[in-house]
Amino acid sequence: MKFKRAKGLQNIKALSSRMRVCSKIKVVLPLLIPTALIVLACFLHVTVNAESDASELDSLVSSYSFRFESGYASYDAAYNLALSEMNANTKNGYFIAGAGWTQLWTRDTSYAIQLSAGLVNPGVSHKSLLKCTEEDSELGTVWLQDSCGHFGGWPNLSDAIVGVQGAWSLYLVTGDVSFLAWAYKITKSSLIRAERDVYDESSGLFLGCSSFMESNSGYPSKYAFKGKLVGQTKALSTNILYYNGYKLGAMMGQELDYPPSEINQLNTKADRLRDAIRSRLWLPEKGYYSYFEDEDNDLIHQMEGLGESLALLADEFESDKDRVDSILSNTHPSNKDDELGRGIPCLWPRFKIKEKKYDIATFYHNGRIWPFVQGYWAIAAARHDNIAMFGNEFSNLVELSQNQQSTTFAEFYELDGTYLKIRKRQLWSDTGFLGMVYHGLFGMELKRDGIFFKPVKPALLPFADTISLREVVYRKMVLDVFVTGSGSTLESFQLDGKIVEEPFISREITGKHTIEIILSGESNGSEKGIL
Secondary structure (H helix, E strand, C coil): CCCEEEEEEEHHHHHCCCCCCEEEEEEEEEEEEECEEEEEEEEEEEECCCCEEEEEEEHHHCCHHHHHHCHHHHHHHHHHHHHHHHHEEECCCCCCCCCCCCCCHHHHHHHHHHHHHHHHCCCHHHHHHHHEEEEEEECCCEEEEEECCCCCCCCCCHHHHHHHHHHHHHHHCCCCHHHHCCCHHHHHHHHHHHHHEEEEEECCEECCCCCCCCCHHHHHHHHCCCCHHHCEEEHHHHHHHHHEEEEEEEEHHHHHCHHHHHHHHHHHHHHHHHHHHHCCCCCCCCCCCCCEEEECEEEEECCHHHHHHHHHHCCCCCCHHHHHHHHHHHCCCCCCCCCEEEEECCCCCCCCCCCCCCCCHCCCCCEEEEEHHHHHHHHHHHHHCHHHHHHHHHHHHHHHHEEECCCCCCCCCCCCCCCCCCHHCEEHHHHHHHHHHHHHHEEEEEEEEEEECCCCCCCCCCCCCCCEEEEECCCEEEEEEEEECCCCCCEEECCCEEEECCEEEEECCEEEEEEEEEEECCCCCCCCCCC
C-alpha cells in the first residue's frame, strides 16, 4: 500500500505519492519526488466532530494493561513488541502508519482498529477516525478516499467505505452512541457517493482498485499508470468492503433506532451485492474467489489474501461450508518447505511484471507477505475451525517478527523472510499480530450485545497448559481471561468461578471479572499440517 518514504517527505519512484485529507485545518504539504523531479501538493482537511467521549476514552488508555502470558518466551516477546510498536506509532494523539510516516490513512487506520487497536487503544482510535473524512460537494462529509501516485484517487480508487469497519469495531468496544451517530451519517453518505460514481448496474458490483494494492506491482503490466483502466475493474476486496458497508450500516441504524424501512433497504442492498459477488467472482476451477473481474468482465486467476479473508469474515456472507473449506484449502499452501511457507501472500500467483530491486513500488504488492493480511487470514481460519491454518499463520508471523535482521513487525516481507529496514514498525502489522492473539487464540468476537468467546489453541504449538490475557478493558468492565487445555472444543466456561452455559459476556456487566475457559483437547478442525 505504501511507497518509499523519508522523514517528512514521501520519496517515491514513478510518482508514487499518497494524498490525505484530514479536518478544519487546511495544510499544504509539498511532496518531493526526486526520481520524477515533480513536486505535488497534499491537502489535509480535518473535520472534528463527535468528541463527547474522547477524554473518557483517553483515560481508559492510561489505565489498561492487556498483559499476555503464553508460557513461551518467543510468543510473549512478539506480543510485547507489537504493543510497544503500536504505541510508538501514535503521534500527537493520532495513529500514524509506521516508521517514516507523519500521517495516517483511512484504510491503515480502519484495518488496524478492527484488528485490535480499537480494543487496546480506543481513545487514539477515536481521534484518528475523526480525521479520516473529506467533503463531497453534494453529500457533505464522507469517508476519506486514500490516493496513490500510480492510479490516482477517487473514483479509480474506491475503498473509502473501509472507514465503517473501523468505526463499527470501535463502537463495539466503547458503546459511544454519539460517535456511532456521527459514523452512521458519514457511512450513509459514502454509500450514496459510491452508488452515484462507481456502481456498475450491469454486473451489480462496484468498480475500482483493490483495497491497499494500489500500485503497478499489484496489477498486470497493461494497467501500469492507467488509473482509469484500473477503475473499470471490480475487485473482490473492495466489493466485500461495500457489502460490509451495507451490513454494518444496517446494524448501526438498528442501534440508533432508525426506521425499519431504512434498515431493510441497507440489508436488501447488501444481499444483492452478496449474490453478485458470489456468482460473478467465484473461480470453481481454482476453489477461491478471483482477485478481480477486469474491464472486459473476465476473471483473472490470481487470488488476493485480503479479499479471501474478508469474504470468510464478513457477517452472513459465505454460508456455504464447501466454499469455506475450499477457500481455506486452496488459497495458499501450508507447507513450510515450499516458497509460500512463511505466510499467506497478498496475491498469488505473481504477475509477470518487471521488478526493479531498488524501486519498491515495482514489486511490493506482487505476491509479498503483509502481516496485516496474515492477521485477517489467521482470524478467519480460527473462526472456521481450521486450527492448522491458524497455528501456521500465528507461528509464521512470530518468526517473521524475530528474524536475523532485527525484531520488528515490518510492512511486508519477502518470501525468504527478509524485509526492507525503511519499512519497519508498521501500525497495521503490529495490530495484525495482536488480532491473532485476541480474536484467534482467545477467540474474542465482539458483538452488538457483548463478547462471544471461541478460543483456538493449537496443541502442537508450545503454549503453557494455561494461557492468560489480563486487564482487558471493554465497555465498563475489566476482564482477566484464562484458557486451559488445547484445541477448539469448549469443555467449560466460567465467570467469576460460576459455570455459564454460553461462552458470552454481556456488554451490560460492569467492574472487574475473571473468565476461565477449559478446552477439551480436541479440535473441530484438524491440526494436521502445523509445522
